[in-house]
Amino acid sequence: MKQNIQEELKKALLQRDELKTGTLRMLLAALINKEKEKNQGPLTEEQIQSVILSEVKKRKEAVEAFTKGGRPEMAEKESKELEILQRYLPEQLPEEEVRKLVAEAIEQTGAAKAQDMGKVMAALMPKVKGKADGSLVSALVKELLG
Numbered sequence: 001m002k003q004n005i006q007e008e009l010k011k012a013l014l015q016r017d018e019l020k021t022g023t024l025r026m027l028l029a030a031l032i033n034k035e036k037e038k039n040q041g042p043l044t045e046e047q048i049q050s051v052i053l054s055e056v057k058k059r060k061e062a063v064e065a066f067t068k069g070g071r072p073e074m075a076e077k078e079s080k081e082l083e084i085l086q087r088y089l090p091e092q093l094p095e096e097e098v099r100k101l102v103a104e105a106i107e108q109t110g111a112a113k114a115q116d117m118g119k120v121m122a123a124l125m126p127k128v129k130g131k132a133d134g135s136l137v138s139a140l141v142k143e144l145l146g
Contacts, residue, residue: 001048002031005088019077023084030055049089049130056085057134093132095140101127102140114145 005024012020034051035043043051059082066075093101105124109116120141128137 001045001088002028002043005031019080020084023081026081027052027055027085027088046130052085052088053130056082056089059085090130093128095136098128098132098137099140099144102137102144106141106144111145114142117141117145120145 005028009021009024009028012024030051031043031048034047035041038047059078062078063075063082066072066078101124102120105111105120105127109119109123111117111120117138121138124137124141125134
């Protein structure tokens with residue numbers, strides 16, 4: 001995966017695509033920092049996905065903040081970076097599928113009230129990690145437990 005990102009960066013450089021070049025450089029820097037932090041050599045595919053998810057989350061938050069702050073040009077830039085990053089994530093599950101998995105997790109854990117949300121999330125996240133937005137999962141759990 002990391003090698004694929006490096007190849008895409010080379011292509012972006014040759015095409016003089018400044019936005020994609022900057023986004024991929026930032027992503028590679030985040031991956032390198034994670035490798036140094038772990039100090040165990042190359043990252044696994046799962047760890048790479050985790051870094052990409054983290055960067056996607058940062059972009060979503062930035063789009064929201066810039067939109068609220070009246071900076072549409074910056075929100076648009078962050079939104080375009082978000083699109084580039086999402087290409088490196090696995091296909092996201094549709095909301096109906098996530099809803100079904102949430103219902104199964106609630107049944108499996110015997111959760112009945114909002115205080116049981118932690119148990120449900122603990123059972124559910126390994127199944128949806130990287131395949132569904134955490135905020136969507138959390139919202140659906142709250143909805144179905146509420």
